[in-house]
Amino acid sequence: xxxxxKEPRNAGGRTRAVVTAGVRGLALSVVAxxxxxxxxxxSVVSIALVPLGVGIVTTSxxxxxxxxxxxxxxxxxxxxxxxxIPPGYRxxxxxxxxxxxTFGMLGxxxxxxxxxxxxxxxxAGFVTALLPAALLVYPVEGxxxxxxxxxxxxxxxxxxxxxxxxxxxxxxxxxxxxxxxAVLLAAAYALTPPLLRVHFLLTRSVLxxxxxxxxxxxxxxxxxxxxxxxxxxxxxxRIERDLHDGAQARLVAMGMDLGxxxxxxxxxxxxxxxxxAQARRNxxxxxxxxxxxxRGIHPPVLAERGLGDAVRALALRLPVATxxxxxxxxxxxxxxxxxxxxxxxxxxxxxxxxxxxxRIWVDLHQVxxxxxxxxxTVTDNGRGGARIGAGSxxxxxxxxxGTFDGVLAVSSPVGGPTMVTMxxxxx
Amino acid sequence: xxxxxxxDLFLLRDGLVRLLExxxxxxxxxxxxxxxxxxxxxxxxxxxxxxxxRLPPSHTDEGLxxxxxxxxxxxxxxxLVLSQHVEQLYARELLADGTGGIGYLxxxxxxxxxxxxxxxxxxxxxxxxxxxxxxxxxxxxxxADDRPLGRLTPRELEVLELMAQGRSNAAIAERLVVTERAxxxxxxxxFTKLGLEVSDDDxxxxxxxxxxxxxxx
Numbered sequence: 001x002x003x004x005x006k007e008p009r010n011a012g013g014r015t016r017a018v019v020t021a022g023v024r025g026l027a028l029s030v031v032a033x034x035x036x037x038x039x040x041x042x043s044v045v046s047i048a049l050v051p052l053g054v055g056i057v058t059t060s061x062x063x064x065x066x067x068x069x070x071x072x073x074x075x076x077x078x079x080x081x082x083x084x085i086p087p088g089y090r091x092x093x094x095x096x097x098x099x100x101x102t103f104g105m106l107g108x109x110x111x112x113x114x115x116x117x118x119x120x121x122x123x124a125g126f127v128t129a130l131l132p133a134a135l136l137v138y139p140v141e142g143x144x145x146x147x148x149x150x151x152x153x154x155x156x157x158x159x160x161x162x163x164x165x166x167x168x169x170x171x172x173x174x175x176x177x178x179x180x181x182a183v184l185l186a187a188a189y190a191l192t193p194p195l196l197r198v199h200f201l202l203t204r205s206v207l208x209x210x211x212x213x214x215x216x217x218x219x220x221x222x223x224x225x226x227x228x229x230x231x232x233x234x235x236x237x238r239i240e241r242d243l244h245d246g247a248q249a250r251l252v253a254m255g256m257d258l259g260x261x262x263x264x265x266x267x268x269x270x271x272x273x274x275x276x277a278q279a280r281r282n283x284x285x286x287x288x289x290x291x292x293x294x295r296g297i298h299p300p301v302l303a304e305r306g307l308g309d310a311v312r313a314l315a316l317r318l319p320v321a322t323x324x325x326x327x328x329x330x331x332x333x334x335x336x337x338x339x340x341x342x343x344x345x346x347x348x349x350x351x352x353x354x355x356x357x358x359r360i361w362v363d364l365h366q367v368x369x370x371x372x373x374x375x376x377t378v379t380d381n382g383r384g385g386a387r388i389g390a391g392s393x394x395x396x397x398x399x400x401x402g403t404f405d406g407v408l409a410v411s412s413p414v415g416g417p418t419m420v421t422m423x424x425x426x427x
Numbered sequence: 428x429x430x431x432x433x434x435d436l437f438l439l440r441d442g443l444v445r446l447l448e449x450x451x452x453x454x455x456x457x458x459x460x461x462x463x464x465x466x467x468x469x470x471x472x473x474x475x476x477x478x479x480x481r482l483p484p485s486h487t488d489e490g491l492x493x494x495x496x497x498x499x500x501x502x503x504x505x506x507l508v509l510s511q512h513v514e515q516l517y518a519r520e521l522l523a524d525g526t527g528g529i530g531y532l533x534x535x536x537x538x539x540x541x542x543x544x545x546x547x548x549x550x551x552x553x554x555x556x557x558x559x560x561x562x563x564x565x566x567x568x569x570x571a572d573d574r575p576l577g578r579l580t581p582r583e584l585e586v587l588e589l590m591a592q593g594r595s596n597a598a599i600a601e602r603l604v605v606t607e608r609a610x611x612x613x614x615x616x617x618f619t620k621l622g623l624e625v626s627d628d629d630x631x632x633x634x635x636x637x638x639x640x641x642x643x644x
Contacts, residue, residue: 280538287535291512300512304481304488309516316515319567 014189019136021192024080026133028199029126036122039066043115050102060101066114073121073203081193083200085208109213117206128199135188135195138164142181150174220402228403235297242293250286254279302341306331310341311362320352320360320380327365332374332426339404340364340374340424343397347378347420350393355382355418366426376422384416394420428551431473432457433464433490434509435482439534443477446537450544461489468497468504475551479534480510480517491517502526505551509534513558515565519641522555527630530556530593546593555593555633562591565640575621583620586613591636595629 046062049055077083090108105111142163150168154160159167163177257279264272302310308326315322351360357380367373388394398408406424430452434440444457456467460483482490494506507530521529530550537543546556569576589599600607618625626632
């Protein structure tokens with residue numbers, strides 16, 4: 001993740017880089033100390049005031065400030081030293097009320113990570129930022145001592161000043177201090193830029209999303225990917241079998257019939273006519289089978305009209321009165337549309353087969369939350385008792401939706417009603 | 428009779444042209460896209476438009492939309508819509524304006540040339556031609572929760588189905604191999620049982636039955 005910034009080759013460039021790193025370190029240490037202490041105190045006070053009500057309004061402001069501060073640090077880390085720190089905040093709905101914003105932010109692990117980081121930043125962060133600056137400034141004192149500043153501290157008979165580990169007691173030891181200063185300056189020349197980098201690496205170790213979360217994400221992705229591959233392989237197998245035993249076989253039969261017709265045309269016109277009729281029937285049936293197959297792969301209405309009308313058309317095919325409400329602006333990506341369609345189709349089939357419902361309601365709408373979400377509810381007034389698993393087909397729906405990070409929830413008390421809610425990210 | 432035909436697949440367009448010409452229709456234009464269709468309908472003012480639902484450039488329901496738009500500009504313009512699949516949703520949109528001259532058939536229906544040509548003529552004359560699959564869907568759906576429909580005898584249901592497809596009494600009689608008077612009797616029974624107003628006009632009758640099947644009384 002981290003890309004090392006280019007090291008300047010020539011000496012002039014190097015000096016400039018060293019000085020820049022020192023100045024940046026100094027600025028950073030000042031800002032880190034002042035900023036992190038202020039924000040930390042404000043956060044603690046604001047969160048403590050949440051039970052009193054005031055905190056509900058202020059906390060989201062203060063935490064927004066904390067995020068801005070952390071994001072600024074992410075920015076300079078990338079610009080100055082090429083250290084990338086992924087943000088990983090949960091997105092908040094636009095125009096949410098202060099209540100939702102505050103609790104949304106407090107529920108986000110990233111917020112607590114930020115607050116922890118403020119503590120680190122005001123201590124270790126401060127020190128690591130100051131170090132490169134100090135390493136540049138300190139040798140100047142050594143040179144000054146050697147040049148005669150030692151006289152201000154001692155008359156030459158006793159140790160009047162310590163420069164590092166060198167006791168300054170006269171011109172001799174002052175020269176030693178100057179030498180140490182030179183060594184330190186040489187060290188600074190080599191070490192200042194990497195030291196500043198250390199500061200940002202420290203920041204990253206505290207501020208970036210922890211590995212547990214990533215590991216969990218990897219696990220989920222691996223699982224859903226396997227499911228997706230399995231499902232599509234099974235689908236292809238089914239399509240192949242349907243074509244092989246259906247339309248393909250019918251076309252072969254048709255070809256044979258037509259061949260026979262050709263032979264019989266003069267000898268037995270009556271029989272030829274019968275065979276022609278049979279060939280036509282076969283072609284009609286092949287078409288019917290292909291039509292059903294196409295509907296199973298990608299329903300034509302979905303391609304022609306999008307999700308809303310496809311679900312309306314689907315509802316019109318059901319033997320149970322079904323009401324469909326759609327509130328979608330524009331069309332989602334084709335794979336999302338298709339997944340949503342088949343999920344709804346499966347849930348509806350389930351409801352018709354098992355619930356004994358007289359009415360079904362389907363509601364489709366888009367929620368701005370979490371960067372765009374397709375929320376679908378299917379409600380029926382049947383006998384209830386539906387569960388995920390138990391061979392209900394709902395487990396399959398859940399797996400299919402998983403590929404799109406979608407979720408499925410079922411509320412179905414015995415006696416009904418049953419409500420199936422599905423959410424699919426669509427942005 | 429002058430026909431404007433819109434179908435994007437060359438093989439099918441060619442076949443339809445030959446079929447229609449064999450039955451003495453004059454092909455005013457055979458086009459392959461939505462914009463061309465709109466232009467042809469406006470400029471050539473045909474007696475009937477035979478239109479595929481899915482047309483380029485969008486490959487969505489462009490043909491259907493062009494046909495509906497043309498009918499808004501010229502109410503009652505006979506339109507026969509063809510498709511690889513039939514949807515009650517589309518049938519409802521086509522029938523929504525309540526005037527006749529609407530056909531909606533699966534492309535497969537072309538296989539039976541006589542029946543297909545009969546449907547074209549019927550639509551051109553301001554009648555209706557609904558695909559048996561659409562009617563089947565409507566009946567299955569309504570049968571589940573509709574009492575009046577449950578009171579029909581199997582024979583009456585059969586007549587209702589054919590009537591909803593847009594066929595005249597004479598055609599139904601021929602199909603079921605009975606006299607036209609017998610069909611007239613069935614028809615009046617059906618209308619009484621469903622509580623619909625009896626009308627002598629074939630097309631008004633068809634539209635009433637379709638409206639009943641789609642929405643109830």
